[in-house]
Amino acid sequence: MDNSSPHWAPRPVLVGTGCAAAVFAIVAAVLAGDRMSTVFFTVAAVALTALSLHGLLVRPRLTADPRGLRIRTTTGKHDLDWPDVTARVRTTRRLGRDAATLEIEAGEQLYVFGWLELGADPRDVLDTLTALKP
Structure with missing residues (x-):
């Protein structure tokens, strides 16, 4: 990356x-x-x-390139290849507001990111990830 x-x-x-x-x-x-x-x-x-x-x-929290994703957590860096990754946005209603989270699933692992962790709207991040994914 x-x-x-x-x-x-x-x-x-x-x-x-x-x-x-x-x-x-x-x-x-x-x-x-x-x-x-x-x-x-x-x-x-x-x-x-x-x-x-x-x-x-834990910066940057999420990095993407044509090969895959790198996710940084408190336990270290996790490199994920695109074929192993499923990404989606989940929207829930809380206190009268819609809250979106980006869910990245890779095998048995599930990573969930909100706008605070990403510094951006999870829907925009998903759009970028979708454009990068081969």
């Missing part, structure tokens, strides 16, 4: 906002006046730090 291949990852501004919120939560946990606030801000800081680190370290 080269750098000219289309790739998708969380938007940098979103990851940066998560990092800033994590720093704010850490400072709030240190300065909190009561035990309950300290616990709340500590839990928030841990969650925001974990999510922000994931967004920083």
Whole structure:
């Protein structure tokens, strides 16, 4: 996979906002006046730090080229050949809104991506993948 291949990852501004919120939560946990606030801000800081680190370290999340796909997860890189891949968009209705997810199935593995992980609409990503698939 080269750098000219289309790739998708969380938007940098979103990851940066998560990092800033994590720093704010850490400072709030240190300065909190009561035990309950300290616990709340500590839990928030841990969650925001974990999510922000994931967004920083697992980039790009999905890469495609004429040979196949590369998916990065916390357990490493997974290279998938096009003949082994089935990709589709699943739309569900939640809280009065349609939520689309990109599902990539390869053998026994199922990878599910939302717009936060891709930094783009899953329908647009599927269109690009369909155009690349031989």
